[in-house]
Amino acid sequence: MYVARVLYPVNVLGIGNRVGIWTSICKHKCIGCSNPELWESNESQKVSVKDLFNTIKQINNYKKIDGFTITGGDPFYQVKDLRKLIDKLLLISDDIIIYTGFTIEELKRENDEDINYILNHIAVLIDGRYVEELNDNSFMVGSSNQRKLILNEKYKEVYESYFASNTNQIQNFMLDDGIVSVGIHSKDFDEKVRKEFINKNEKQK
Numbered sequence: 001m002y003v004a005r006v007l008y009p010v011n012v013l014g015i016g017n018r019v020g021i022w023t024s025i026c027k028h029k030c031i032g033c034s035n036p037e038l039w040e041s042n043e044s045q046k047v048s049v050k051d052l053f054n055t056i057k058q059i060n061n062y063k064k065i066d067g068f069t070i071t072g073g074d075p076f077y078q079v080k081d082l083r084k085l086i087d088k089l090l091l092i093s094d095d096i097i098i099y100t101g102f103t104i105e106e107l108k109r110e111n112d113e114d115i116n117y118i119l120n121h122i123a124v125l126i127d128g129r130y131v132e133e134l135n136d137n138s139f140m141v142g143s144s145n146q147r148k149l150i151l152n153e154k155y156k157e158v159y160e161s162y163f164a165s166n167t168n169q170i171q172n173f174m175l176d177d178g179i180v181s182v183g184i185h186s187k188d189f190d191e192k193v194r195k196e197f198i199n200k201n202e203k204q205k
């Protein structure tokens with residue numbers, strides 16, 4: 001499986017302290033995508049589902065994992081491995097959110113055993129391509145055409161209330177090779193960061 005990063009605790013893409021998993025590969029190529037570096041995979045990102053789960057188990061040994069958010073890229077471009085991964089994650093929590101550029105109708109139309117299995121075992125699917133003109137900073141979606149579909153009845157109430165009562169937040173992770181900014185960014189996010197950077201530099205002069 002091609003996985004670009006695994007972060008914990010992610011608090012801005014679902015309830016509680018979550019493991020965020022960013023898979024590589026996406027062929028939707030939406031204009032304005034915030035993760036174009038994940039459209040292609042590279043060999044350094046290749047990991048077996050077993051090794052990936054071992055890393056997650058290490059986190060679980062020391063910290064509480066409330067759920068998982070899998071995004072990318074589009075995780076459904078690696079559907080066989082995604083199913084295997086879901087099977088493992090369910091041993092820890094069934095609060096699993098997946099982001100995909102496909103609509104649920106497109107996924108179901110495939111009539112694929114692995115896809116159907118995944119849809120039957122996750123809590124929430126956030127579906128649809130990103131449409132720049134429809135980016136209105138709605139909670140947890142890049143653009144307003146994307147839907148937050150609660151697929152597990154058990155989570156209906158809790159996620160309906162969570163979606164209704166929260167707004168987008170950004171969470172920054174310091175990594176060895178820089179900062180990763182997690183969350184749904186507003187359309188003018190890059191511009192704001194650029195301005196802040198310039199202001200800071202000017203004040204330091």
Ligand code: SF4
Pocket residue numbers: 026027028029030033034035036072073074100101102128129130
């Ligand atoms: S589906 Fe998501 S990751 Fe893929 S191009 Fe669109 S916004 Fe980017």
